[in-house]
Amino acid sequence: MHSVCDQQTLAIQRCQRGRPEAFEWIVNRYMKQAYSIALGLVGNRDDALELSQEAFYRALRNIDKLKSHSKFFPWFYQILKNLCFTHLRKRVSRSTGNLEETGYLPAEATGTAWFDPEAVAEANETKSKVWEAIGRLKEKHREVIILRHFQNMSYDEIAENLFCSKGTVMSRLYHARKKLKVMLDDQKGGRHI
Amino acid sequence: MTCPDYKDLMMGYLDDELDDAQKQSFEDHLASCQDCSGELEGFRELKQITDQVALVEPEDKIWQDYWSGIYNRVERRIGWILFSAAAILLLIYGGFRLIEALIKDPTVDIILKAGLLAIIAGLAVLFVSVLRERIHFWKRDRYKDVRR
Structure with missing residues (x-):
């Protein structure tokens, strides 16, 4: 009986020997987490599905570059987040192109228009506002909020996935939550939440 | 430690991620700093709200x-x-x-033939030159194995 770690190592070794079907085990293990992270980063269910599948496909294409088999997820996470942020930047860039033509800032340019309230379970006004505010955070702040709140990762796990120290995680979380709090306070007309 | 040094620890305290020594140090600071106590309270309220937000399965x-x-x-x-x-x-x-x-x-003009041969030779030289340059830079790229 192989442990989960052994099975992962075996699956990666098979992929590295040119058997892509072995990757299915890896996909089944991480697909829900990958989809959920992508949804948190881009805020839209269709895009999250497409981007998470594309990230797995790219991981498979580059599987030879993965040196430490036990570190698959932190390595994969870099691919996934780069894809998600590139996708968002392209959308913002397309929207600001419209700005030059029309002279006003469309909702898409704020980075929140894709934070579909339907992505939030049992959405109500407060939850939708929190979700929208998360969408307006900087990339590095948004990702720590997503990993902490929606993935329930410990600080050590977040640090491992972001290739940074635990101190950096705490610092980013502090600034992320502070920004989030300011935005939510502003939405409530300056009243503290 | 000064107040800003405790800001990061505040997150660890809020999420129960500090070791005993850090927790004690932070609690000692809280007892003497109203600003940090007030800020922590605000973050607790924020955490309660964000904890309610769950993504659709x-x-x-x-x-x-x-x-x-x-x-x-x-x-x-x-x-x-x-x-x-x-x-x-x-x-x-x-x-x-x-x-x-x-x-x-034999019916094709000699100038056309010479022109065609020159184009082929030019393309071959360009191809070899670009290929050699790419190989040269790839060998010297110190970051080629860096995880992106």
Whole structure:
């Protein structure tokens, strides 16, 4: 009986020997987490599905570059987040192109228009506002909020996935939550939440 | 430690991620700092709100088709590679036969023949030059093995 770690190592070794079907085990293990992270980063269910599948496909294409088999997820996470942020930047860039033509800032340019309230379970006004505010955070702040709140990762796990120290995680979380709090306070007309 | 030094620890305290010594140190600071106590209270309220936000679980059907969505990409890539390789091969072969026919044709003007040969020689020189440059830079790229 192989442990989960052994099975992962075996699956990666098979992929590295040119058997892509072995990757299915890896996909089944991480697909829900990958989809959920992508949804948190881009805020839209269709895009999250497409981007998470594309990230797995790219991981498979580059599987030879993965040196430490036990570190698959932190390595994969870099691919996934780069894809998600590139996708968002392209959308913002397309929207600001419209700005030059029309002279006003469309909702898409704020980075929140894709934070579909339907992505939030049992959405109500407060939850939708929190979700929208998360969408307006900087990339590095948004990702720590997503990993902490929606993935329930410990600080050590977040640090491992972001290739940074635990101190950096705490610092980013502090600034992320502070920004989030300011935005939510502003939405409530300056009243503290 | 000064107040700003405790800001990061505040997050660890809020999420119960501090060791005993850090926790004690932070609690000692809280007892003497009203600013940090007030800020911590605000963060507690924020955490209560953000903890209520959960993402929608997608339908089970998407997980059934998930792997096939990835495998289709793998197949399509193989298809594209084969298609591109065949197209390049056919283009080179067709081009070669066309030029060969033109050069062997006694009715074609000598200037046209010389021009065609010069274009082929130019393309060959450009190709070798670019290829050599790419190999040279790739060998010297100190960051080629860096994880991106």
